[in-house]
Amino acid sequence: MGQRVLFIGLNYAPEHTGIAPYTSGMAQSLAAAGWDVGVVTGLPHYPQWQVHAGYERGHQNRDIINGVPVERVPHPVPGNAGLARRLGMEIMFGLRAARARWNNPDAVVVVSPALFASVIVRLRAKYHGIPVLAWVQDIYTAGLTETGSAGGFATRAMRAVEGRFLRSCEGMVVIHDRFAQYVQRVLGVDPARVHTVRNWTHIGPSTHMDPATLRERFGWPMEDIIVLHTGNMGAKQDLGNVAAAAARADQSGAPVRFVLVGGGRQRPLLEELAAHAPRFEVLPSVDDETYSALLGAADVLLVNERPGLTEMCVPSKLTSYFTAGRPVLAAVEAQSPSAFEVASADAGMRVPPGDPRALLAGALTLHGQWVESGGTRHSGGARYVREVLSRDAATKAFIAALNAVRTKGHAPTRTTTIATLNN
Known part of the structure; x- marks a missing residue:
């Protein structure tokens, strides 16, 4: 030995x-x-x-x-x-x-x-x-x-x-x-x-669940833009910002649905907010296979951080997001490790943290660019995983x-x- x-x-x-x-x-x-x-x-x-x-x-x-x-x-x-x-x-x-x-x-x-x-x-x-x-x-x-x-x-x-x-x-x-x-x-x-x-990355692409079937299972209309955040729901994630962006989507009629998957200290509060917000949804943690499938079924994958975070962490979810090959929206500080990772991977775009209006606009812009390019723009995540992660x-x-x-x-x-x- x-x-x-x-x-x-x-x-x-x-x-x-x-x-x-x-x-x-x-x-x-x-x-x-x-x-x-x-x-x-x-x-x-x-x-x-x-x-x-x-x-x-x-x-x-x-x-x-x-x-x-x-x-x-x-x-x-x-x-x-x-x-x-x-x-x-x-x-x-x-x-x-x-x-x-x-x-x-x-x-x-x-x-x-x-x-x-x-x-x-x-x-x-x-x-x-x-x-x-x-x-x-x-x-x-x-x-x-x-x-x-x-x-x-x-x-x-x-x-x-x-x-x-x-x-x-x-x-x-x-x-x-x-x-x-x-x-x-x-x-x-x-x-x-x-x-x-x-x-x-410790999550591979899902091979057993069809994205359209999964969206139907969760009641997500095909015309909705699904913005998915996964993982811990704590203070540093500042997910009240996401709830506020969902409220703006509902008020403006924007076809965006914000979905959170996971658990954490802020989850009960977020569930209360979701109960009165048609375009805001909170789901429990899921197994790895369903998790991979959810990433593939979403239109935009979200990293949301509290304003002022520039040093403290690199979200582990980013490695899984990049593997899924979907565009990543980062509501983070420009000097943060998260912003650096998304830019280095050429996997999405950044918007200011703590700004619900910017978050909603960013989701619409990022999805539009992804669709218009046929999925080629903001698609460097998988390459980054192979070469770096x-x-x-x-x-x-x-x-x-x-x-x-x-x-x-x-x-x-x-x-x-x-x-x-x-x-």
Whole structure:
């Protein structure tokens, strides 16, 4: 068996949106490449913030998923995922993950968000001389700053924690060059320790569901322009903007229907808005096959972000959007990673965030350009996936990052100490 790597992160399969598909996919790819892979994770709960049916909260669960052994540790899952409750969940997960069976890994990969859990895990790894690779999917404190979800003192304190944690790790992986620039410039991380590994698409085109049949199933008239947003419904998505654009479509008679698919903290409010808006619809999360089919049945695929977001995230939905080959409308800041990705892929157009009038006009314009060009304009997404966002390229780059940190462990007696701790 090859070198042993342990992934520790809150999210893993069977969650099929957000971070989980990438952690699950990379663990499986490394196992296929000959690595001895283990996973310590939490209870599946995202994006609904409810524990999935069949997973008990009172004891540990062990399973093998696609050839990878997975250990789940219990932790609270707050229905209202505010900052304080989320920190409580992270800390409890981190404490229990640090006490789980690690089986003497050559390196530990900690997945963030779950910053405070990662800090706790780092302490155990450092004690035993195990090198740590931090895999940063979202920059924690950039998100706090841009969403205003914490006060100035709390944000500064968390930035100090995040910076010290990342600087202490033997290496880190970020998902975009913009993230790499931020952690170096703002958090003081040594550029030599930072590796950019792009997220890949984990959804393939649907081959079993006819788009026209699917539209009929959901009651979408063929003459309607379906603008589809998928994934989390939280503060940073600012989906009230989409509801307002749908109201404008209804008032003006524009043949545009805005559809949201997924879950999250804002979903109940959005459902209330949809109950009184003929051109606004909220659907629950769906399985991967139906998800792929929905992307292919839509006319425009939407990324909507809160005004002011320029650093904090690269929406994972973009990789799936590009694979679907439909035009992408990005209601985002011009300096955001999302705007950069859509422009780089030549896959759509950007409109200002927080502007319902611009959102509706953009949907009409983008669809018109797509139809007039016979589907050739804004069609670079599939090419971009092949050339930039492939899973093979991500796996090779991740292995290079792991190999760079594996040599930095420094405690030759860690086998004995870990075995003692786990007995």
